[in-house]
Amino acid sequence: MYKLFLCFRYLTRKGIVIFPILAVWLCVSMLIVVYSIMTGFVDRVRDAGKELMGDVVIQSTLAAGFSHYDGLQKQLAKLPCVAATAPVISTYGIMNLPEYQTSAEVEVLGIKPALQSRVSSFGKSLFWQYRAPLDAAHDLRHAPFPVTGSQLVKYARGKLQAALEVFRRHELAIRKLKPIKGHGWIAAIEHHWHVIAREDYRQAEYHLNRVFRDLRFVQKLPPAAIIRSDAALRKELIPPAPTFEPPARARRDYPSLAAEPKYGCVVGIDIGLYTRDRFGHYHRPPGVRFSPVILTVVPITLSSTLASPQSHRFQIVDDSRTKVFTVDRHTVYAPFRVVQKMAFMQQQDLLSGGIRPARCSEIEIRVHDDQHQAAVNAARNQIAAAVRRYALKHPGMQSSGLTVMTWLQEQSQFIAAVDKERDLITFLLGMMSLVVIVVIFLIFFMIVRDKTRDIGIIKAIGGSEVGVGSIFVLYGLLISSAGTLMGVITGVLFVIHDNWIHDDILWRIFGITIWNRRVYIFSRIPDQVNPETVVTIALLAIVAGLLGAIIPALIAASRDPVHALRYE
């Protein structure tokens, strides 16, 4: 009992204990913040990777692809584990935008959009065909349901009017700002206010554009249609399946293209046509959508030689954001049949009289139970067996060059790299946190020296060696527990509010941007805390505190009371 009592007295009446508490606090806080944010980042990368393709993918090791894919798809559809399949043509080429006088190297993916959105999140990655109507439905979720189409247009106009008022107010406020002359703090603060006003102005502008876009969406609804809820509105606004077909308006806007057969294409969001602000919003200039694009691909023959380049004109109908930067930076999606033809992978009549069957680069497959990796792995094995069986019946499909992989195997290099980065950073920070043990050891060593006479007194009044030692062990436990508790509270609060701290404190007050949303693929800093991680870090910190205290405690316990009493 006296041990705990003395611990509390030493804790509350010795100022020096603030240093080990601070050390533990900072280390625990730092580890929780870094590990949580990095884990959030890894999870998002993993989720994005999973959504990018089907659960299982059949690929050819030959650049020329593999044949009999349609028959194989039919066979696979019979497997109970398979929910959907989609063929994909993958080839490389150049994207040229004649109106912008720019070109870029791209990976051209030939897909069947309706099928593709059943196996991957392609449909949900589209802005104009999914994200924007979803946002519009979200913005209008407070409409007085049930409403008719025309009433909804009126409601959306009201929202537009309100957004316009805010925008005008900001515009007036910014016009009133005078150039600041002079130096010192006041000028600096005024400068900051100026920046803030500009940021608010940009936000107001963004909001205005958005509600204007919402109005355009609801204007497409039949005026007499009755919409009963925001869910029904979502259903009305989002097309049932994505398409590459440019709307009639696009033909009207670009009469020069009217004479040619037109196909739409979808470009990756980061391909360089759009700018991104510090809030992570993409700004889509009005002219980009429906503007013409010339795609040139170099077909690869069955003998892996290059054929003459093939070009085709397309119109940009949408943009896709998979949140995997390399994909969004370099990918253009176009209709399967068109890309297949450009890549010389369509069915061909041979001079010898036979036919060469059509080919594709891969088949992406969605399985029924895609939540459990074990089920995906089992499905992968069943699919691999089915592919082998099918290949035996069709010797021409070059089955030896086929691989069947789960999404995790396919993405393993990328995900494993991010995983390892997180572990490496955590390990390095953990090593740095060893300093806690050293700080506690040094301070405890000093305290034990300082308390030498007290140790003699405690032993003189009947305190045992175990008792004296446990005073210092308990003392270490209390210090590390206090630091850990503070670290857990501040670390968790920091992670939960990291976006607010970053945007409203670091940026608004100090003008600092750490998470630059122009650069990162995710707009928000991960803000999820894993309780298991917090508990593990807390326990490790307490153990570290105990380790630091244990040697000084042993020294204290072994002090000779007579010498201790004579200690000056």
Place this chain on the structure above:
Amino acid sequence: MANLLELIDIKKSFRMGTEEVQVLSGANLAIAEGEFVALIGASGSGKSTLLHIAGALDRPDSGSVLFKGRDIMRCGFFERYRFRNRNVGFVFQLYHLLPELNVLENTLLPAMVAAPWYKALIRARPGKALAIQMLTDMGLGGRLKHRPNELSGGERQRAAIARALINRPALLLADEPTGNLDPRTGHGIIDLLIRRRREENCSMLLVTHDVQIAQLADRVVRLEDGKITPA
């Protein structure tokens, strides 16, 4: 009267650099129950060492320390700690109060060491009422919450005496308790010690340089050349 403490043929030497210094060379002393013995001797003659051995704070090189006929040097570690806590009260020249604790807490510390941990769940502080009464009797009623550095030398020594007596020990060992005080305060402290010893009916071994103080004891012994002789 039966002997409470017997020191038989106590030998103790210390190493000073390369030299071995024999401090006690066969010291013998017996203290009866309730007896007050004053131990005098020159500086460095080994008085404090003998006192520490008597209180089981130090171990002799050879010889026996019998407490109520039982050799405490043959007891285990924990038994010796318990012996010190229950049967011995130390009063030091330099008071040796814990600076982080106030007067009341310093006084209660031996009682807290004696109390098993679960008693803390039943009572806030074992022996608190006794400690307050004792400190009030000693004129420290208004100083209970004061820390040692806020007290005068005499007050600190009175607090140290209260701490030594809180577990009602059978033996009080006082190592020059007036050595750091002016004569007037010192005599006050000795009067207090003698009074409290009578009230508690405990034996006392008092180490002192002051012959006047020594004469207040029932018996005076001298430590000379490592041996005890009647003064």
